Amino acid sequence: MNKLQTRLEELRADNKKALVAYLVAGDPDLDTTLELMHLFVKSGVDVIEIGVPFTDPIAEGPIIQKAHDRALKKDISLKNIVDMVIKFRETNSQTPIVLMGYLNTFIAHSDLIENSDNLGIDALLVVDIPGELKLDSYGIANPNIDTISLISPTTSDHRIKQITENSSGFIYYVNLRGVTGSSNLDMNEIEKNISKIRQYTKIPTLAGFGIKTPEDAKILAKCADGVIVGSSIVEMIDAAKDTKDFSDIEEYLKDLNRAIN
């Protein structure tokens, strides 16, 4: 079992829920991203999800799109991100790291992913590859790295079965019809769909998209194995980019952690 699977198993054994926090690599710059990753861990984040900037991030709402654009202005590529993760691993060998991004940038760096034994990365989440396709068909698989797939409110039972068979690490349940940062959570539908997913797989199901407040997280944690929070954090990072005073983020993450456990 890799770090991600181990961490999620431990949490489950302790009857705890996972807090996954997202940020875009290189927004505002890679040194700050590295600092924020350590801050995340200190604030009770269980898994760090790093957004890999792409020119055309079709699943992202305006907040994360702008973060991608800011990072691209600094020429952030997957290569820089891997180097940063290796630096992070010098002092943190335990916190699982998920890279979330778009197929084209991963294909462009397939050598990097396929030929490395120890990138320090535990899972890939490729937003725009259908979950029934295998990443190794595109040269971006690695036996040490989990493949996380999305399941959404519109996924048919037939597809849920195929997708869960191809997934490892966790299932990322997309809470809503929409892009990241939207706000129209339908708790009844979410609960119904997560319990449906559980009929097909034993791997943990985490809920993401549209989670803004600790209250949202608290309700979702009742049915999911954890929550993924992105846009709110990215917005706070941008607001504090000049002062580099990230104490609000620390408080917010601690509140989220308390809310779900």
Added chain:
Amino acid sequence: MNNKDNLPDVNGFFGEYGGKFVPETLMFALDELETTYNNLKDDPAFIEEFYKDLSDFVGRPSPLYFAKRLTEHYGSGKVWLKREDLNHTGAHKINNTVGQILLAKHMGKKRIIAETGAGQHGVATATVAARLGLECHIYMGAEDVKRQSLNVYRIKLLGAHVHPVDSGSATLKDALNEALRDWVTNVDDTYYIIGSVTGPHPYPMIVRDFNSVVGQELITQSNELFNKLPDAVVACVGGGSNAMGAFYPFIKEEGVRLIGVEAGGKGVETGEHAAPLNDGTPGVLHGARSYLMQDEAGQVKDTKSVSAGLDYPGVGPEHSWLKDIGRAEYVAVTDDEALKAFHEVTELEGIMPALETAHAFAYLPTLMQEFGPEANVVVNVSGRGDKDINTVAEIDGIKF
């Protein structure tokens, strides 16, 4: 005769190009669309409805017209013009929207969205939506809203909402991103009319099929007018819908040269262009794998073209496949060459082509040298140029 026209395969691939690379939320909508289309495409009632609209609303068939003065001008083979510019709304784009709106109607969708570059697809979509009384939203890059202001106003007159898109390069690709985001959000009641042979499967197939009426008519008309098939069919390629519609019925006719002309911008060698088939590499954008203008890190490059409709870093996956198997040829001409052709065709033939179409004409000086006097070369006149008068005037230094 070959069977190179039997694609895409069941997974939506033309060889290694195409596919459905979209966020999971859209997968059900693509499946729903594919099922609907497969059920309807051979249904005689659906076919009759589509062709009746093409004849009575669009004004088809469009003529195949002998361009006497252009023929004399080049002094070699005969130049024929397939007059898609005479269609209702002034371009080939209406063929596809007339077909797709019928699909939307059959699927019971109440809300229509579309992206547009030059605005022709936006106009064609707003037109068919108005006709059926459906709510319509058009996404258009802020840059294109500026350079195609006439079409923006036309779309608004037709009762549709225009949403300028500021993100990225504020052109067609960004409009597509935003339309996809709208679709993800409103997927239950919304039909997305993609305007080119791009996007995830089944769009490249559907848009090709609806535009194939152009190539089908060409076969009949060439046989009537010169008793054989043309020696070459030439069309401009942005996403590639007018070219695909003209090419598709000829794919199995190996004797007919199929030539796509991309936007060479300031010159393919300068890197400032929109010619992925000439100077791109395979990549994944907007739901499909195809040739793409991208850097080594897999980031999509900004494009450059005087023509808003060709200013797109990707291209339809079937074109990528036709390029790789060598069935079609893809060349590029520069902005300057296209502008020269725009003036030349306007002055010699009394036909003002769209700047997109002017790219196809701009390849004729090179191409006609390869043919003798008996050859018949067809240019697909994909659209009329009224929408570009402001752009051309500005380039010529004229203020109104």
